[in-house]
Amino acid sequence: MTAYDDRSVRGPRAPLSAVERVLAVCGYHATVYARTWRGSIVTRVLSPVLFMLSMGIGLGALVDDRAGGIDGRPYLHFVVPGIVATQTMWVAWSESSYQVLGYIKWNMGYHAQLATPLRVRDVLAGHFLAITGHLVVATSLFMVVASLFGGFDSWSAVACLPVAVLTGLAFVTPIFAFTATQEGDNGFNILYRWIITPLMLFSGTFFPVDQLPGWMQPVAWVTPLWHGVEACRAVSGGWSASGGTVPFVGHLLVLAAYAVAGWLLAERTFTRRLAS
Amino acid sequence: MSGDDDILLRASGLTKRFGDFVAVDGVDFEVRKGECFGFLGPNGAGKSSTMRMVGCVSPVSGGELRLFDLDPATDGPAIRARLGSCPQRDTLDEELTVEENLWVYGRYFGLSRKEVRARAAELLDFAQLTERAGDKVEPLSGGMKRRLTIARSLINSPEILLLDEPTTGLDPQARHVLWDRLFRLKRSGVTLVLTTHYMDEAEQLCDRLVVMDHGRIVAEGSPRELIEQHSTREVLELRFDVDDHARHAEQVSGIGERVEVLPDRLLVYAHDGDRASADVHARGVAPLSSLVRRSTLEDVFLTLTGRTLVD
Numbered sequence: 001m002t003a004y005d006d007r008s009v010r011g012p013r014a015p016l017s018a019v020e021r022v023l024a025v026c027g028y029h030a031t032v033y034a035r036t037w038r039g040s041i042v043t044r045v046l047s048p049v050l051f052m053l054s055m056g057i058g059l060g061a062l063v064d065d066r067a068g069g070i071d072g073r074p075y076l077h078f079v080v081p082g083i084v085a086t087q088t089m090w091v092a093w094s095e096s097s098y099q100v101l102g103y104i105k106w107n108m109g110y111h112a113q114l115a116t117p118l119r120v121r122d123v124l125a126g127h128f129l130a131i132t133g134h135l136v137v138a139t140s141l142f143m144v145v146a147s148l149f150g151g152f153d154s155w156s157a158v159a160c161l162p163v164a165v166l167t168g169l170a171f172v173t174p175i176f177a178f179t180a181t182q183e184g185d186n187g188f189n190i191l192y193r194w195i196i197t198p199l200m201l202f203s204g205t206f207f208p209v210d211q212l213p214g215w216m217q218p219v220a221w222v223t224p225l226w227h228g229v230e231a232c233r234a235v236s237g238g239w240s241a242s243g244g245t246v247p248f249v250g251h252l253l254v255l256a257a258y259a260v261a262g263w264l265l266a267e268r269t270f271t272r273r274l275a276s
Numbered sequence: 277m278s279g280d281d282d283i284l285l286r287a288s289g290l291t292k293r294f295g296d297f298v299a300v301d302g303v304d305f306e307v308r309k310g311e312c313f314g315f316l317g318p319n320g321a322g323k324s325s326t327m328r329m330v331g332c333v334s335p336v337s338g339g340e341l342r343l344f345d346l347d348p349a350t351d352g353p354a355i356r357a358r359l360g361s362c363p364q365r366d367t368l369d370e371e372l373t374v375e376e377n378l379w380v381y382g383r384y385f386g387l388s389r390k391e392v393r394a395r396a397a398e399l400l401d402f403a404q405l406t407e408r409a410g411d412k413v414e415p416l417s418g419g420m421k422r423r424l425t426i427a428r429s430l431i432n433s434p435e436i437l438l439l440d441e442p443t444t445g446l447d448p449q450a451r452h453v454l455w456d457r458l459f460r461l462k463r464s465g466v467t468l469v470l471t472t473h474y475m476d477e478a479e480q481l482c483d484r485l486v487v488m489d490h491g492r493i494v495a496e497g498s499p500r501e502l503i504e505q506h507s508t509r510e511v512l513e514l515r516f517d518v519d520d521h522a523r524h525a526e527q528v529s530g531i532g533e534r535v536e537v538l539p540d541r542l543l544v545y546a547h548d549g550d551r552a553s554a555d556v557h558a559r560g561v562a563p564l565s566s567l568v569r570r571s572t573l574e575d576v577f578l579t580l581t582g583r584t585l586v587d
Binding site: 007008009010011012013014015016020021024025027028031032035036107108109111112113114115116117118119274275276 | 294331333334335344352353354356357358359361363365367368369370371372376379380381383384385386387391395428429432433434435465
């Protein structure tokens with residue numbers, strides 16, 4: 001066949017490498033974000049900070065006065081790593097629900113991408129990479145603000161960042177898979193009310209799950225947020241992960257399993273929706 | 277490689293099924309290098325499903341499809357790298373600027389940043405959008421967005437440009453500007469494949485076309501051939517001051533080759549329209565208005581399917 005080195009010339013072209021494909025998609029999302037970040041950055045940074053102020057400092061003063069903190073440590077140091085993990089769920093939610101349905105249905109951005117040499121898996125991988133960037137930025141910003149308020153008692157808390165990003169991805173990929181099956185926002189309302197909000201409240205973010213009634217504890221164990229909260233807390237200095245019932249690496253494995261299973265599922269639901 | 281290098285696209289028995297529904301029912305066609313090939317048919321005829329298979333975004337349910345002698349099932353990305361695709365609905369990024377839309381898209385084809393910028397500048401000139409290069413897409417007019425979509429689909433210098441209903445929803449002036457751009461493209465050697473339910477568009481642009489109805493191809497040829505084969509040279513249109521034109525069909529039967537009854541008029545197919553008109557008046561039939569015109573593809577479609585293209 002023809003020798004080809006310049007892809008802009010009419011005729012057969014050199015295929016793109018996997019890295020080129022994923023970066024092209026991620027580059028698109030970065031270009032869009034460069035135009036739109038002003039609209040969302042304040043809310044994104046502010047909401048975990050508000051939780052930290054009200055729960056960590058407000059409620060924390062009460063807990064520390066009356067109960068001597070948690071395991072003898074300040075409540076703030078208990079709750080901040082939990083909020084770090086929980087915030088990634090919110091970011092995952094906002095990046096993987098309406099936005100993604102928009103690319104499927106409203107502005108049809110995915111359709112435009114799939115008319116090029118890109119395949120469904122490239123489109124997904126590039127978008128996941130872009131959202132990973134969002135998770136890194138959002139988590140870092142909150143961690144900086146939280147540390148200004150003395151939210152961490154050890155430098156080892158820096159390790160919260162990768163753990164929190166993994167926690168976010170454990171939500172991103174399953175929500176993507178779900179979104180590709182949706183026609184309108186009904187499903188999103190149900191998901192938000194019945195999954196996202198209860199998870200925030202009952203996954204050990206604000207109080208240890210052993211305070212929950214016995215039957216509710218196993219529910220916490222199978223959901224990703226509890227694992228993310230426990231793992232973030234474990235690296236934030238001195239807290240033993242889930243009172244030692246699950247080893248730290250066990251939490252990471254559950255989170256990774258969610259992310260991978262969600263990814264595989266998303267490839268299927270996206271293919272059915274976009275390339276059938 | 278097969279013998280005929282001139283054939284870029286070949287479909288035989290091409291079929292698309294969605295569950296039990298057969299959207300495209302075993303169609304055969306070939307597209308040659310440099311021509312403009314059209315699919316003419318009403319909404320729901322299977323044109324868009326055919327285009328999505330040709331664009332290698334929707335898998336083939338049956339039959340065979342080859343582009344550049346490659347099979348979409350195994351070489352989709354390699355084929356798409358050589359296609360331009362202009363979908364029915366604009367899929368632009370409205371938050372981005374006109375030129376950003378092109379830059380981002382070029383990267384999907386693996387063009388370097390430098391190549392993308394050079395190519396975008398040429399294409400904006402071609403699409404008459406240079407002055408709007410730095411503006412956001414959202415406030416542009418429908419015609420401008422369409423031209424930008426076409427410019428974007430050309431970023432990779434495609435050999436075949438697929439256009440699904442390229443001028444649907446545009447005002448007459450914007451359509452003519454677009455047609456002019458498409459003529460230029462064809463002259464520069466790009467093969468065009470388009471769908472339309474406008475017969476004037478098909479007549480203006482297509483060298484060869486197929487007429488589709490209910491997922492099948494019912495006729496094939498150049499616009500002129502189709503009219504010669506399936507219609508008379510002229511058509512006499514008669515309007516009466518009644519709700520039901522069928523009543524008058526009886527009175528004019530036998531005049532011309534054939535009479536077609538539409539809700540709002542009668543069409544008398546005749547080789548000599550004026551003569552047919554004289555015959556009608558000689559019978560003492562007094563229509564509200566009568567008009568003689570040449571046959572169009574609309575008449576071909578009506579003859580073949582008994583229905584009009586746009587209802």
